[in-house]
Amino acid sequence: MNFLYFLTIATSVAVFVLIVQMLRKEKLKERHAFWWLGASLVSVVFSIFPQVLASISGSLGFGVPSNFLFFASIVVLFLVALQTSTELTKLEENSRTLAEQHAMLQLRIQKLEEQSFPRDQ
């Protein structure tokens, strides 16, 4: 048991706690926290039981366990980025529709006001 062992455990636990805290304080919604929570939970397990990581990566045919870890991290990061982009697309469409409706309502109010209180000229 060396220093590095405890450092990885401490880091992964800290990340996990951070995400749970953000969830509790409603700074992060479950939908967005899903992948982060999963990834940090897995890293906690791997840091406490490195042999689990070694056996999984070995059985999948990875020569070095860290390669499996890199591969898995990239997949997770890719999925999170993709999800963020689709959410952004949806939000852009929503804000576009809101802007349209806002402008139309404003014009309607303006016309109603002109009808009700005609400017004296």
Next chain:
Amino acid sequence: MSISKTLIIMPAFNESSSISKVLEEIKANALGIDVLVVDDGSSDDTSAIANTYAVSVLTLPYNLGVGGAMRAGFRYARALNYSSVVQLDSDGQHDPKYIPDLLGALNSADIVIGARFAGTGTYSVSGPRKWAMKTLSAALSVVCKTKLTDTTSGFKAMGPKALKLFAQNYPAEYLGDTVEALVIASRAHLSISQVPVEMRLRSGGEPSQSPLRSMVYLGRAFMALLVGLSKKSKRI
């Protein structure tokens, strides 16, 4: 249903220097057609100037791009039961005197493009940009099954079917309102035609002629074309 009602939609983004000239021109042509100015989040007094005329002004809270402004206009037109619309730029590039020509051609097509390079006018583009535009027009002519010479023209008339389609689907991205919109229309089985118009130079000056920028332009245009083609075809 009432008889055919037409609305002129003018997307305007910081056009305070040219919009009154265009509005005067429309008035002088005595077309008797309602006008809607869509102020696309301008920071100047485009809205205020437009409001001094007998037109409706739709003021978007922030800039959405030409496509965004136009879809807002299409939705407004649908809400107020207009049956056809004409898109006219606020920079003075388009001459309102051609509007009757465009509307006339709308009897036999769903979308009519006011096109340069179709015989009328002296407007010329040269060099790499010309070839980029020609390549694009050739590709879109195949997709739309009709000869088009100016696919990036913003001077267009749209009938009831196109209005209904575009109120639902009108891309806000760069070139989405021209290239991609035409692809969406043709894939929804709308008929597209063009009439020759003369266009004037924009007050903002000529677009860049450099080969690199023309390549980028062509690349983005084909990107818009491919995106349009890859989308599920829309029903009206």
